[in-house]
Every structure is written in C-alpha cells, then in structure tokens.
Amino acid sequence: DIVMTQSPDSLALSLGERATINCKSSQSLLYSSNNKNYLAWYQQKPGQPPKLLIYWASTRESGVPDRFSGSGSGTDFTLTIGSLQAEDVAVYYCQQYYITPPVTFGGGTKVEIK
Amino acid sequence: QVQLVESGGGVVQPGGSLRLSCAASGFTFSNYGMHWVRQAPGKGLEWVAFIRYDGSEKYYADSVKGRFTISRDSSKNTMYLQMNSLRAEDTAVYYCTKAGLGGSKNDAFDIWGQGTMVTVSS
Numbered sequence: 434d435i436v437m438t439q440s441p442d443s444l445a446l447s448l449g450e451r452a453t454i455n456c457k458s459s460q461s462l463l464y465s466s467n468n469k470n471y472l473a474w475y476q477q478k479p480g481q482p483p484k485l486l487i488y489w490a491s492t493r494e495s496g497v498p499d500r501f502s503g504s505g506s507g508t509d510f511t512l513t514i515g516s517l518q519a520e521d522v523a524v525y526y527c528q529q530y531y532i533t534p535p536v537t538f539g540g541g542t543k544v545e546i547k
Numbered sequence: 548q549v550q551l552v553e554s555g556g557g558v559v560q561p562g563g564s565l566r567l568s569c570a571a572s573g574f575t576f577s578n579y580g581m582h583w584v585r586q587a588p589g590k591g592l593e594w595v596a597f598i599r600y601d602g603s604e605k606y607y608a609d610s611v612k613g614r615f616t617i618s619r620d621s622s623k624n625t626m627y628l629q630m631n632s633l634r635a636e637d638t639a640v641y642y643c644t645k646a647g648l649g650g651s652k653n654d655a656f657d658i659w660g661q662g663t664m665v666t667v668s669s
Contacts, residue, residue, distance in 0.1 A: 473655035475592075482642055482662055483584075483592065488655035526592055533652045534606035536582070536594040 435460050435529050439539035445547040452514040454542045456527035461507045462490075464531065471531030474503055474512045477541075478523045486525075487512065514544070522546060549573035549658050551643050556663030559633055567628040567663055569643030574658075577601070577621040579650035583628050585639035586662075595641070596628065597652050606652065611637075633667045640664050 436459040446452055462471045470490035475483040485494045487503035490510055500515040514521055527539040555567040569581070583595040596617040597606045605617050616629040626643055640662040647657030 471653060475656075477592075482659035483656075484659070485647070485655055485657050488647065488657075494657065528592075528655070530653050530655055534594075534597065535608050536597075536652075538592040538594070541591045 434535055435462075435532050435537050437527055437529055437537050437539040439525075439527055439542050441542060442540070443543040443545065445545045446517050447547050448519065449516050452517050452521070452544055454512040454525050454527075454544075456505075456510045456512070456539050458508045458510075458529055460532065462510075462529050462531045463507050470506050470510070471529055472503075472505070472510050473528045473530065474501075475526045475528065476521075476523045477526065483526065517544070517546070519546060549645075551645065551658055551660035553641065553643050553660045553663040556641065556665045558666045558668060560669050561634060561667055563633050563667070564629070564631045565633065565665060567630065567641055567643075567665070569626040569628075569660060571624045571626070571645070574645070576619075576624040580646035580652055580654070581619065581626045582644045582646065582656060583617065583626075584642045584644055584656070584659075585637075585665075586642070587636075587639040590639075593639075597646075598626065599652070600650050604652075630665070633665075635667050638665060638667050 438457045440455045472490040474487040477483040491503045524541045552570045598617045614632045619626045642662045643660045644656040645658040646654040
C-alpha cells in the first residue's frame with residue numbers, strides 16, 4: 434500500500450499569512466503515460482464532510498478560491514493557502530488514487546488561526 | 548443539485564449487522580463509480596470500499612474484507628454497504644462519495660454525503 438505522510442500535524446497562523454502543508458508518498462504518483470500525478474487535497478471543517486479542493490495535484494476544483502493552490506510531482510506535494518482567511522480553519526488531507534485499492538489518505542493537518 | 552444522502556446508521560452490538568444506504572441525485576448515477584469512506588471519532592479518513600459504475604468490480608479495505616459487502620441499484624440511484632460481524636473498531640461516521648470526472652477507481656472523490664454514524668458497542 435502507498436503510505437501518505439503529511440507535515441506538519443498542525444499549524445497556527447495569523448490572518449493573511451501563507452499556509453504551507455506538505456504531503457509525501459511512499460511511491461511515485463506520476464503516471465508517465467498521461468503525465469498526471471494522482472494526488473488530491475481535501476478540506477474538512479468541523480462537523481462537515483470532506484470537500485475536494487485540488488485534484489491531479491494542481492487542478493483546482495470548480496468554486497474553490499484561488500488562494501488555494503497545489504504543487505509538486507512524483508512523491509512530494511504541497512498545498513498552499515496564499516492568504517489565510519478565518520473560513521479556512523479546517524483539517525486538510527492529501528489522498529493518492531494512483532495505486533488502488535486501497536485509496537490512501539494522509540493523516541491530516543489541522544490549520545488554526547493564531 | 549448533486550447530492551448524496553446516507554442513512555441506516557445506528558447503535559449495534561459487537562457481532563451484529565447493519566445495512567447503510569446512499570441515495571444519489573442530481574447526476575447520472577449509473578455512469579460513476581462510488582466509494583465508502585469512514586472516519587472514527589477524532590481520527591482521519593479511511594477508505595472502505597469501491598464499486599464500479601456497472602457493479603462489475605468491487606474492492607475492499609483489508610480491515611473489512613469478508614465482513615462488508617458493497618452493492619448498488621441503479622434503478623433506485625442507491626448504493627449500499629452491508630456490514631456484518633461488526634467490531635468496536637468499526638465505530639465511525641460512514642461517508643458515501645462519488646468518483647469524479649472519469650468515475651473510475653483512479654479518480655478523486657468530488658461529491659461527499661453528510662455521513663451516517665455507526666456505533667458498535669455492547
């Protein structure tokens with residue numbers, strides 16, 4: 434199984450600051466035939482289901498604010514929140530959907546306002 | 548609008564059974580693969596099972612293999628999860644979720660239900 438490791442476990446930043454969340458996979462998620470990385474990012478606010486933010490490592494889902502961006506390739510990926518807003522308080526998960534089953538998720542990163 | 552609504556959760560004793568349902572609306576259900584994902588209280592996300600758009604392929608997490616069965620009825624736009632031999636460690640919120648874009652097992656999950664709580668306790 435592919436193991437997804439996120440860091441940090443949590444971070445607390447001031448409003449307007451940049452948030453950076455890292456995700457490392459135990460195997461490459463890059464499929465050479467289509468040059469796509471099979472990596473997604475989800476946001477989960479308290480008491481709510483997860484919400485898809487980013488897929489193919491860097492494609493923003495429709496309706497997601499452009500302050501959210503995804504980058505990386507192979508085994509190392511990053512979710513960046515360009516300017517942290519109060520409504521961004523949540524837990525963020527990365528997910529690989531390349532080698533399945535099983536689909537695997539990172540352990541989550543909790544983002545709070547300082 | 549596109550929507551998934553889970554039902555069937557509740558409290559069950561260890562060794563018992565439950566059947567969860569996931570009613571889909573707002574999209575062509577028969578064109579997309581579907582997953583179940585669970586989240587134990589205060590914990591992260593765990594993938595549970597996948598069923599192909601036509602029901603011809605089914606996959607399970609090792610933790611539930613042989614105990615849980617995923618199925619779907621396209622005439623009712625509904626997916627199911629039959630859970631047998633339940634254990635305390637199966638206690639979680641169970642989410643149904645839709646495979647996005649291509650609808651295959653190798654797609655991100657673009658739509659999630661609100662979840663249904665399953666508690667296994669004596």
